[in-house]
Amino acid sequence: MNLNKTLDRRNFILGLGAAAGAAVLAGCGGNSGAGAAASTDSANAASYALVQDGKIIVASDLANPPFDYMDGTTAVGFEVDLMDAVAAKMGLTCDYLPAMKFDSIIPLIKQGGKADCGVSNFTITDERKQEIDFTDPYIDSNQGVVVKADSDKTTAEALNADGVKIACQSGTTGEAWAQENLPKATIVSLDDPVQAVTGVSTGIYDAASADLPVMKYLCSNSFTDCQVAIEIPTGEQYGIVVSKSNAGLTAAINEALAALKDDGTIESLEVKWFGSAM
Numbered sequence: 001m002n003l004n005k006t007l008d009r010r011n012f013i014l015g016l017g018a019a020a021g022a023a024v025l026a027g028c029g030g031n032s033g034a035g036a037a038a039s040t041d042s043a044n045a046a047s048y049a050l051v052q053d054g055k056i057i058v059a060s061d062l063a064n065p066p067f068d069y070m071d072g073t074t075a076v077g078f079e080v081d082l083m084d085a086v087a088a089k090m091g092l093t094c095d096y097l098p099a100m101k102f103d104s105i106i107p108l109i110k111q112g113g114k115a116d117c118g119v120s121n122f123t124i125t126d127e128r129k130q131e132i133d134f135t136d137p138y139i140d141s142n143q144g145v146v147v148k149a150d151s152d153k154t155t156a157e158a159l160n161a162d163g164v165k166i167a168c169q170s171g172t173t174g175e176a177w178a179q180e181n182l183p184k185a186t187i188v189s190l191d192d193p194v195q196a197v198t199g200v201s202t203g204i205y206d207a208a209s210a211d212l213p214v215m216k217y218l219c220s221n222s223f224t225d226c227q228v229a230i231e232i233p234t235g236e237q238y239g240i241v242v243s244k245s246n247a248g249l250t251a252a253i254n255e256a257l258a259a260l261k262d263d264g265t266i267e268s269l270e271v272k273w274f275g276s277a278m
Contacts, residue, residue, distance in 0.1 A: 048248030051116055055095055056087050059108050059115035062099035063192035066217045066273040067121045070099065078273040079119050082138065085265050089256035101191055103171030106131055109241050116249060118241035121211055123173045133246075134239035135253045138266060139278050141238060143177050144212035145230035146197055146219060151206070154229040159207050160184045167196035167205040173236060174209040197223050211236075213274060 051057045060068050060079070068077040075096045087094035097115055100108070105118040110131050121141070124134045145159070145166075153159050159166065160182045168175035170189040178187050188205060190196050196208035197218050208215070212231055219226050242250045260266050270277045 048246055048252055050092075050249070051114065052095075055093050056083065056090070056117065057115045058083055058094060058096045059100060059105045059118045060096060060120040061102045061105065061192055062096065062120075063102075063194055064121050064211070064214050065194075065221075067211075067214065068119065078139075078269055079121065081269050081272070082260075082266070083119055085260050085269070086253055086256045089259055090252055102169055106241060109243050112243050112245065116242070116246070117253070121214070121238050122241050123236040124239040125173070128241075131244075133242045133244050133250050135242065135250055136257055137237035137239050138257055138261075139238050139270070141234075141236045141278075142212045143174050143209060143232040143234050143236070144215035144228045145232070146200055146208045146210075146215050146223075146226050147206065147229045148200060148203075149225050149227045151227075151229070153206055156181055156230060164207070165205045167199045167208040169193050169196060169210055172210065173234065174211065177232060177234065178209045194218065194222075197226060201226055213278075 060075070062068050062070050062075055064077075066077050068075060068079045070076070080096070083094045102120055105120055105122075106128060108114055109118045118132075122128070122134070123141070124137060128134070145156075147153055153164065161184050164182075164185040165188055166178045166182055166185045167188045167190055168178050169192055174193075175187065175189060178185070185206075188199075190199070193208065193210035193214050196205065196210060197215070199205040200208045201223050207229070212228070215228050219228055240253055242253065257266075267277045
């Protein structure tokens with residue numbers, strides 16, 4: 001569901017924060033499952049373990065609209081719908097844990113025991129692959145830099161200067177890009193991109209760097225006094241994070257993703273949440 005452009009910005013931000021501490025959330029409503037033994041779509045699918053029989057438990061920061069965010073006490077977004085569809089293909093249901101910090105999700109999945117996978121527009125990188133496994137990619141993305149609509153700092157050269165403050169979500173590729181390309185600026189690490197763009201809107205920061213689809217969505221729907229000044233063609237792809245000790249689950253999710261791509265479900269979700277196929 002798209003946020004109404006006239007939605008009060010303060011209520012939107014407070015809604016995200018208030019719901020983040022809620023108890024375990026029913027993020028997906030997939031079909032009732034048949035247990036944790038194997039994918040129902042193929043007799044050849046590898047076996048896998050689940051934290052709770054019949055469910056995929058997902059860890060997310062739930063703060064990256066339109067990928068995943070809170071609408072009151074309900075998790076919504078492209079990735080939430082995607083995991084609903086993945087779970088249905090596997091004969092399971094899907095629950096989301098309470099929202100957590102982005103940079104805590106991979107350690108949680110690596111440790112195991114609380115969530116089966118992490119879904120929070122994770123860019124597939126070699127560094128992250130050292131800690132966990134990724135599924136096949138399900139969407140492509142780039143990075144975007146947001147400034148105030150009337151800002152004169154609309155280039156990387158203008159932002160790469162002493163005294164300039166760039167807000168980023170901690171542990172993200174947006175933060176890594178800013179650190180590498182804007183060494184003279186001060187990089188401020190925050191919990192989520194909504195915080196970062198809020199700081200730009202209120203004048204605390206000169207710019208914010210994060211995933212381009214998120215930045216476009218925020219500027220169009222909640223922060224119309226800001227603009228995406230720089231689009232960075234990083235050629236990123238997002239994958240679902242799974243523990244290295246649960247290779248069968250990675251294989252089963254990949255099977256479901258392939259089926260959802262073939263039957264047009266992923267494209268229809270892209271149109272629903274982004275306005276067009278990505």
